[in-house]
């Protein structure tokens with residue numbers, strides 16, 4: 001059984017996200033209905049190709065010509081160099097404006113392949129097939145594509161919407177525990193900013209083996225619905241889309257200071273949410289970070305002790321691309337499910353929240 005979520009970015013930009021288990025047939029039917037199936041470029045994470053190459057071959061078997069380009073695993077692939085390599089390969093092979101690019105992998109592949117699709121011939125059709133939990137609940141939705149620059153993450157890119165997203169949770173069968181836990185952070189974020197019931201569902205799920213099953217499909221679907229709802233109201237991140245950054249201003253600083261690759265995005269966001277909760281509580285809002293306690297040991301188990309310095313974390317927060325006039329914009333919680341934007345000028349409270357959070361993680 002699969003579920004379809006309709007996305008309406010604008011009147012002429014509509015697409016569907018299909019969530020379910022084993023979607024090759026839906027994917028094939030979609031391609032048959034929408035493309036001439038002369039040629040397709042498959043940009044695929046190297047591990048996904050190794051583990052699921054046969055399944056992917058079945059998915060694209062309706063195309064006359066399939067060109068597979070493997071993307072080396074890891075954040076370092078999200079680079080101008082890789083974008084250039086792939087674009088060269090595609091242009092040298094030959095591509096038309098109607099030739100689709102299929103992005104299969106986690107957020108790294110999705111962001112990079114999405115940016116290739118956005119830029120080659122000024123934009124060709126893009127289909128996302130996310131294969132990590134994080135990519136299913138977050139990065140494949142919302143149209144952000146791009147690569148990193150030596151001066152920071154995601155500094156080069158564009159908003160580019162896909163033609164379709166197929167979130168086939170059967171891919172998660174081979175996902176390592178660390179990546180499950182990384183993706184969970186974004187689901188806990190949706191729990192915090194929109195649907196607190198997800199906290200209970202997630203608590204139930206972490207006490208069972210991490211394998212793709214119906215309950216996970218429901219969680220992926222609910223997460224996608226929440227993200228879509230927020231993104232649809234603010235496609236270009238002018239206002240309320242910022243709620244999706246709950247925990248992220250803190251988290252990005254931690255990623256930067258720890259060194260990218262030392263801590264996963266999801267781990268950093270989890271830590272950041274505890275800090276944001278503490279900050280909210282200090283302002284008098286009834287949101288105890290105890291809500292995150294059932295998940296704490298999962299993160300502590302896979303993360304090295306946080307040896308970072310609060311002063312450095314603060315400097316990193318001040319240098320974030322979203323900071324204006326030394327005022328750090330935070331997403332805080334009035335209550336569970338009720339986020340708001342806060343302009344933080346009193347940096348001593350930030351210090352306090354960081355100290356509290358680092359103590360909690362290192363205990």
Ligand SMILES: NC(=O)c1ccc[n+]([C@@H]2O[C@H](COP(=O)([O-])OP(=O)(O)OC[C@H]3O[C@@H](n4cnc5c(N)ncnc54)[C@H](O)[C@@H]3O)[C@@H](O)[C@H]2O)c1
Nearest residue numbers: 047073074106107108109131132134135139144171174175
């Ligand atoms: N565009 C957005 O809106 C958005 C949102 C959040 C995060 N991101 C970006 O997403 C990236 C992180 O994404 P990620 O966490 O998916 O990491 P990732 O793409 O690096 O994937 C994590 C690991 O899982 C492996 N993998 C992928 N699918 C697998 C599968 N089915 N089975 C086994 N292994 C598999 C990959 O090879 C990799 O080693 C970051 O670059 C982040 O900036 C983008």
